[in-house]
Amino acid sequence: MDDQNLYEILEIDSSATSIEIKKAYRKLALKYHPDKVAEEDREESEIQFKKISFAYEILIDETKRSNYDTYGNTDSPFEQFYGGTTNEFGSNDFYDFFRGETQPRNKTEDAHIKIEITLEELYLGKVIRTTSTRNKICLTCKGSGLKSLSVESKKCGICNGEGFTRKIRRVAPGLVAQDYVDCTTCNGTGKIYRTKDRCKICKGLRVVEETKILEFEIPKGSASEGVIRKKGESDEYPGKITGDIILEYKCKPHKTFLRRGDDLIVDFKIFLVDALTGFENTIEHLDGRGIKIHSKKVIRPGDYIKISGEGMPKLNKSWFKEKTGDLYLKVDIEFPKDNWYIEKGDLEKLRNLIPATRTEEKIHEANVELYTDFSIVKEVPELEEPQQPRQEQPQCSQQ
Numbered sequence: 001m002d003d004q005n006l007y008e009i010l011e012i013d014s015s016a017t018s019i020e021i022k023k024a025y026r027k028l029a030l031k032y033h034p035d036k037v038a039e040e041d042r043e044e045s046e047i048q049f050k051k052i053s054f055a056y057e058i059l060i061d062e063t064k065r066s067n068y069d070t071y072g073n074t075d076s077p078f079e080q081f082y083g084g085t086t087n088e089f090g091s092n093d094f095y096d097f098f099r100g101e102t103q104p105r106n107k108t109e110d111a112h113i114k115i116e117i118t119l120e121e122l123y124l125g126k127v128i129r130t131t132s133t134r135n136k137i138c139l140t141c142k143g144s145g146l147k148s149l150s151v152e153s154k155k156c157g158i159c160n161g162e163g164f165t166r167k168i169r170r171v172a173p174g175l176v177a178q179d180y181v182d183c184t185t186c187n188g189t190g191k192i193y194r195t196k197d198r199c200k201i202c203k204g205l206r207v208v209e210e211t212k213i214l215e216f217e218i219p220k221g222s223a224s225e226g227v228i229r230k231k232g233e234s235d236e237y238p239g240k241i242t243g244d245i246i247l248e249y250k251c252k253p254h255k256t257f258l259r260r261g262d263d264l265i266v267d268f269k270i271f272l273v274d275a276l277t278g279f280e281n282t283i284e285h286l287d288g289r290g291i292k293i294h295s296k297k298v299i300r301p302g303d304y305i306k307i308s309g310e311g312m313p314k315l316n317k318s319w320f321k322e323k324t325g326d327l328y329l330k331v332d333i334e335f336p337k338d339n340w341y342i343e344k345g346d347l348e349k350l351r352n353l354i355p356a357t358r359t360e361e362k363i364h365e366a367n368v369e370l371y372t373d374f375s376i377v378k379e380v381p382e383l384e385e386p387q388q389p390r391q392e393q394p395q396c397s398q399q
């Protein structure tokens, strides 16, 4: 036994993350897998393959790895591993490992539904109904696909009786993985039957189609996007766990309301005179209710009117007082147009009504310049950095 440590075997740093460990193992396992090398290199690569598999097994397990890091040894010695009686990492495990993030072979594929919903629907709660057509195990033949269980068969020549075929899949340049695909010739049974021996209902397919209505409930106050999983509602297949139907929803932007957590913000236009004298105004909430605001206060530009408890409903009701979000009306004060007054005297009257005290600053009379020709703009132009003056570089001269 050479004294290469486990990190060196996997060609990684001792600070490698579990993802890096997995990647390193995948790379090396592909390089050394006995099925992947020439006959004459098989023995050597088998040893290498067992080494990297052993290193991977220890380092991917947090407890084993920390033991190894601390004490420099492992629970299961190399010898035991090489003996092949324990921890044998067979070729099936190899293929299973390389299936990686894809679905396990013993489960049917998950089905995905993506929908958009409105903020109103999130406010009130929504039940999404969808028609689902899926395969269900044929009840007549209990999934065998046969008229009776005693009929004769012969081995399927396409999959060699295994019921599945292997398919090479490129996962990255120079990196391939192998997938198991159900054999379509024998419908995964590995056997071929005569047409007259097949189940009359499913025609030997082992499954029949079923259409039903599925309901996904999005409770009021739910997050703006989310996932609802209906377990076991995807296609059924004999001998397999049924996959799930997964609904992904996302809320569309609303034309007036903006959601921020459980709070809602909505634009609210009032006239200048309302801002000064008070007002009564009604807005429509997301559920169609009218919310009447009676103000006796002075409202200033940039103000929000906060209405407590009128935001989004809380999703999780608890035994203590249910707190909901708040509603914020973002005030936009509409000023009158130029020359709004009827008589010039009106300006004077208004001046006397609204208090305006200005602290006089002392400015030297002789320096005052008069400006009447100005324009009113809504924005200041984007910042443009003024050009830097050219730096005079002192000439380096060596004397």
Ligand SMILES: [Zn+2]
Binding pocket: 156, 157, 158, 159, 160, 161, 162, 163, 164, 183, 184, 185, 186, 187, 188, 189, 190, 191
């Ligand atoms: Zn077959």
Ligand SMILES: [Zn+2]
Binding pocket: 138, 139, 140, 141, 142, 143, 144, 145, 146, 199, 200, 201, 202, 203, 204, 206, 207
């Ligand atoms: Zn059938």
